[in-house]
Amino acid sequence: PEAHELEAKNFPELKNDLILRAARREDVERVPVWVMRQAGRYLPEYNAIGEGLDFFDKCRTPALACAITLQPLVRFPIDAAIIFSDILVILQALGMHCDMVKGKGPTFPQPITCREDIDALNADVDVHESLGYVFKAITLTRHRLGGHVPLIGFAGAPWTLFAYAIEGSGSKTFSKAKSWLYKDPEASHRLLSMITDVTVRYLVAQVRAGAQLLQVFDSWAGSLSPRHFREFAAPYLVRIASAVKAELGTDAVPMICFAKGAHWAFSLLESSDYDVLSLDWTMDPQEAQRATKSRMAFQGNMDPCAMYGSDDTIREEVCRVMSLFGTRGHIANMGHGMSPDMEPRAVAAFVDAVHNFSSRQRVY
Ligand code: 1CP
Numbered sequence: 001p002e003a004h005e006l007e008a009k010n011f012p013e014l015k016n017d018l019i020l021r022a023a024r025r026e027d028v029e030r031v032p033v034w035v036m037r038q039a040g041r042y043l044p045e046y047n048a049i050g051e052g053l054d055f056f057d058k059c060r061t062p063a064l065a066c067a068i069t070l071q072p073l074v075r076f077p078i079d080a081a082i083i084f085s086d087i088l089v090i091l092q093a094l095g096m097h098c099d100m101v102k103g104k105g106p107t108f109p110q111p112i113t114c115r116e117d118i119d120a121l122n123a124d125v126d127v128h129e130s131l132g133y134v135f136k137a138i139t140l141t142r143h144r145l146g147g148h149v150p151l152i153g154f155a156g157a158p159w160t161l162f163a164y165a166i167e168g169s170g171s172k173t174f175s176k177a178k179s180w181l182y183k184d185p186e187a188s189h190r191l192l193s194m195i196t197d198v199t200v201r202y203l204v205a206q207v208r209a210g211a212q213l214l215q216v217f218d219s220w221a222g223s224l225s226p227r228h229f230r231e232f233a234a235p236y237l238v239r240i241a242s243a244v245k246a247e248l249g250t251d252a253v254p255m256i257c258f259a260k261g262a263h264w265a266f267s268l269l270e271s272s273d274y275d276v277l278s279l280d281w282t283m284d285p286q287e288a289q290r291a292t293k294s295r296m297a298f299q300g301n302m303d304p305c306a307m308y309g310s311d312d313t314i315r316e317e318v319c320r321v322m323s324l325f326g327t328r329g330h331i332a333n334m335g336h337g338m339s340p341d342m343e344p345r346a347v348a349a350f351v352d353a354v355h356n357f358s359s360r361q362r363v364y
Contacts, residue, residue: 005140005143005144006136008135008208012147013147016079016147017150018031019032019149019150020213020254022329023256023275025297025328031330031332031358033078033332034078034331035351036082036333036337037339038076039068039071039082044344049067055086055100056089056092056100059133060133062137062140069081069083075347079150080149080151080152081151082154083137083151083154083206084137087161087217088106088156088164090131091164093127093198094195104169106169107168109168110168111166111167111168111176112165115187118190121191138151141210142209142212152215153203153207153209154216154217155199156218157221158193158233158237159220159233160220160221161195161199162177162180162191163223178224192236195236196236196243200244200247203244204248207248214244214256216257217258218233221259222280224262226264229259229264230268238269238273242273256276258299259278261280263283267291274296276297277292281303281304281334281335283300285300298329299330299333301333302318303317304335304339307334308342314346314353318332318350318357322358323357332354
């Protein structure tokens with residue numbers, strides 16, 4: 001990188017702000033589209049880059065993280081880039097060690113097992129010191145994007161990170177993480193609150209580094225009962241959006257909340273400072289619109305498994321899903337991310353179908 005590409009100023013002028021306008025429910029010429037996990041193992045060029053480097057080493061090398069972020073944009077006419085990183089870097093910053101184990105995914109060899117483990121975490125971590133590589137990658141990528149499309153920054157939601165910290169990996173039942181909520185709600189709140197505070201500092205710094213839109217991933221929200229979501233997930237999600245906007249200004253950056261599986265959460269999030277709710281494929285867009293009194297924009301929500309279908313099947317599914325949203329305040333995406341065994345041509349078909357569908361509609 002050249003020296004000026006590492007400075008978070010004099011960024012190229014943005015040429016395509018469709019996704020920012022859609023997030024604010026403003027007029028758009030067509031519905032913007034991007035794809036969760038658009039950079040990743042389904043792309044041969046992702047598997048070929050940075051050979052010999054571990055996943056987190058790739059994240060920690062800004063030039064590589066930037067190159068990976070740009071890979072899907074070379075192939076597909078999508079309307080946003082998302083910075084290549086991972087939600088788990090916050091737990092690393094708090095002092096937890098994480099390995100990316102082939103065939104198993106991210107693994108914490110020493111998960112949180114008692115109150116003392118929580119007290120030992122580095123709650124006062126300086127995010128610039130431990131996560132400076134993310135901000136560098138964001139700044140560099142924002143320059144290299146040349147204003148082509150906006151750059152999305154992201155973080156994991158407190159409940160989802162809490163679940164990884166206690167389970168030590170992904171889980172089907174999240175029984176260890178959930179047992180904390182029943183056995184020691186006080187300590188659970190302490191850990192959730194700690195993760196929230198660091199996440200707010202992290203997201204604010206991402207925006208200062210150049211991120212233009214933020215998404216908070218609560219990938220495991222659906223493992224909670226409605227009561228527990230209300231007590232242990234929603235308040236922290238809400239706090240993140242309000243604290244980020246209090247720090248940066250209400251209009252500084254639109255924010256997307258993806259509470260996967262949390263069907264009953266629409267009305268809880270409706271009064272929050274999020275601009276966009278991201279819906280998984282089991283959610284009904286019209287029900288979500290009713291529950292939020294049409295104040296919010298929506299993202300989603302094609303079933304990712306439709307990507308296994310033919311181009312024609314994908315096209316039909318895109319038309320079916322998009323007609324449920326209407327065109328104002330919609331960001332086309334899937335209900336979750338790409339999987340390693342999906343084909344790149346499916347993304348091409350998906351993006352093309354979104355373009356075709358929305359160019360046939362009156363958008364204003
Ligand atoms: O071996 C490899 O190369 C690792 C594969 C990989 C990739 C490409 C992981 C490990 N993370 C990522 C990138 C990533 N992760 C991005 C940026 C890329 C993009 O979107 O284009 C983002 C936004 C994430 C976010 C993330 N990581 C989430 C939330 C989104 C979601 O999918 O729900 C979660 C839950 C994670 C944890 C994680 N990291 C990696 C994997 C394989 C997983 C999931 C493991 C599990 O299911 O428990």
